[in-house]
Amino acid sequence: MYIVQIASECAPVIKAGGLGDVIYGLSRELEIRGHTVEIILPMYDCMRYDQIWGLHDAYRDLWVPWYGGAVHCSVFCGWVHGRLCFFIQPHSADNFFNRGIYYGALDDHMRFSFFSKAAIEFLQVTNKRPDVIHCHDWQTGLVPVLLYEINKWHGMANQRVCYTIHNFRHQGIVGPEILWATGLNRDEYYYNVERLADDNHYGALNMMKGGIVYANYVNTVSPHHAWEARFSDVGCGLQKTLDRHHLKFGGILNGIDYDVWNPEIDRFIPVHFNADSFELKSKNKMVLRERLMLRHVDKPIVCYVGRLDQQKGVHLVHHAIYYSLALGAQFVLLGSATEGGTHRWFWHEKQYLNQNPDVHLELGFNEELSHLIYAGADIIVVPSNYEPCGLTQMISLRYGTVPVVRGVGGLLNTVFDIDYDQSHPEGERNGYVFYQTDRYALESALSRALNLYKQNPSAFQQLAKQGMAYDYSWNHPGAKYVGVYDYIRHR
Numbered sequence: 117m118y119i120v121q122i123a124s125e126c127a128p129v130i131k132a133g134g135l136g137d138v139i140y141g142l143s144r145e146l147e148i149r150g151h152t153v154e155i156i157l158p159m160y161d162c163m164r165y166d167q168i169w170g171l172h173d174a175y176r177d178l179w180v181p182w183y184g185g186a187v188h189c190s191v192f193c194g195w196v197h198g199r200l201c202f203f204i205q206p207h208s209a210d211n212f213f214n215r216g217i218y219y220g221a222l223d224d225h226m227r228f229s230f231f232s233k234a235a236i237e238f239l240q241v242t243n244k245r246p247d248v249i250h251c252h253d254w255q256t257g258l259v260p261v262l263l264y265e266i267n268k269w270h271g272m273a274n275q276r277v278c279y280t281i282h283n284f285r286h287q288g289i290v291g292p293e294i295l296w297a298t299g300l301n302r303d304e305y306y307y308n309v310e311r312l313a314d315d316n317h318y319g320a321l322n323m324m325k326g327g328i329v330y331a332n333y334v335n336t337v338s339p340h341h342a343w344e345a346r347f348s349d350v351g352c353g354l355q356k357t358l359d360r361h362h363l364k365f366g367g368i369l370n371g372i373d374y375d376v377w378n379p380e381i382d383r384f385i386p387v388h389f390n391a392d393s394f395e396l397k398s399k400n401k402m403v404l405r406e407r408l409m410l411r412h413v414d415k416p417i418v419c420y421v422g423r424l425d426q427q428k429g430v431h432l433v434h435h436a437i438y439y440s441l442a443l444g445a446q447f448v449l450l451g452s453a454t455e456g457g458t459h460r461w462f463w464h465e466k467q468y469l470n471q472n473p474d475v476h477l478e479l480g481f482n483e484e485l486s487h488l489i490y491a492g493a494d495i496i497v498v499p500s501n502y503e504p505c506g507l508t509q510m511i512s513l514r515y516g517t518v519p520v521v522r523g524v525g526g527l528l529n530t531v532f533d534i535d536y537d538q539s540h541p542e543g544e545r546n547g548y549v550f551y552q553t554d555r556y557a558l559e560s561a562l563s564r565a566l567n568l569y570k571q572n573p574s575a576f577q578q579l580a581k582q583g584m585a586y587d588y589s590w591n592h593p594g595a596k597y598v599g600v601y602d603y604i605r606h607r
């Protein structure tokens with residue numbers, strides 16, 4: 117099959133979050149399975165040009181219809197760690213992608229409407245006719261709308277669209293200007309709850325809703341999150357739309373890249389190990405202690421790796437630090453706050469705990485340190501408020517670090533409580549799950565984990581090894597996406 121991904125990120129050249137990892141990891145897996153994949157991206161000024169090999173101009177004069185006229189664009193092409201990527205660079209006074217940021221401009225809706233229009237126009241004029249166009253999140257929600265309302269009539273009637281939602285929180289709530297700009301026009305036609313009209317904001321259009329209504333298949337990134345989005349407020353107002361289109365809506369778990377996240381070959385950890393040489397994990401624990409100046413004592417290390425924000429249940433992360441210390445464990449945190457207040461809060465805690473030899477808070481983004489923490493810690497806490505998929509629990513399982521998670525979204529599909537899970541036999545359970553958002557819920561799960569560690573070390577080790585046996589690589593998700601592509605192609 118010939119698949120084109122249209123997205124606003126692709127790791128490592130453009131990465132703001134998990135989306136970038138998914139675009140790269142899925143594309144790689146599809147190619148391993150024998151499919152042809154191309155990726156269309158915006159050409160941001162701030163992307164990592166050092167991660168592109170052989171960048172050259174592929175199409176000099178792409179004229180993208182925009183309002184009454186057209187914007188002149190160049191399309192560049194290069195390989196990002198083996199994946200063929202096309203970068204669209206508009207030449208207009210708007211300077212859409214020369215802002216020094218990926219997201220966060222006031223006119224983001226125009227920037228990504230333009231990108232969607234340009235990407236589909238590029239396919240049109242270069243005679244690229246993929247079997248499947250796979251687009252992602254609100255930024256590319258207009259792609260299937262444009263395809264089925266405009267380009268279908270110009271030789272693109274056989275293309276099918278898979279639309280993946282990674283985060284329902286951001287939907288692209290906009291005014292009619294996106295219709296006038298992209299040539300969709302006909303306000304009265306699109307201002308219809310069956311099409312793009314937003315269900316909750318009078319007079320607004322919803323780009324993500326457009327993606328859902330027009331795509332041939334829609335998915336989010338875990339089966340449980342798909343259920344939550346349809347039946348709870350996690351859908352952020354799109355519940356009715358998802359319900360109306362439930363026959364083409366599902367959930368497919370993300371994978372993690374086992375070439376990067378593998379304790380047998382990881383270049384960032386000092387001692388390699390696997391389930392058969394599990395005792396070597398403790399050497400990484402010693403190195404972690406030395407690196408973060410924790411004292412060497414016979415205590416478990418509890419960790420947190422991730423963004424520090426409301427989505428991640430930051431108040432419970434904070435509580436987990438003090439609760440772990442109270443139960444005689446050590447705590448390591450690696451996190452970057454997404455807003456100033458949270459950053460100052462944790463900065464204050466860091467100063468306050470500075471002299472404590474059992475805790476270290478590292479504020480910022482540090483890829484290399486994250487590997488050592490996954491390898492050296494015993495337990496990770498992931499108390500998210502909502503979590504479409506979540507990668508940190510899957511990475512931890514791979515490194516024999518037992519996850520203590522809140523039972524939401526993808527966390528519920530990947531972590532199975534050793535004491536209470538009903539769906540898996542005891543020998544296949546791999547962590548601890550709690551459900552409420554209050555501190556008592558976290559305490560009940562975390563204390564069970566710490567008690568097992570102290571009172572029955574061999575059972576705890578067995579639990580960690582059971583987690584290592586899970587395969588959360590791109591293998592299964594890759595097969596599922598190929599199944600979806602086949603299904604929409606032949607429908």
Ligand code: ADP
Nearest residue numbers: 134422423451452480481482483486506507508
């Ligand atoms: P998100 O909602 O942020 O995408 P995920 O759990 O899906 O959360 O993915 C988080 C990824 O980012 C993981 O690979 C994790 O190791 C990494 N990560 C998050 N915060 C940090 C940090 N401060 N330093 C290093 N890596 C981080």
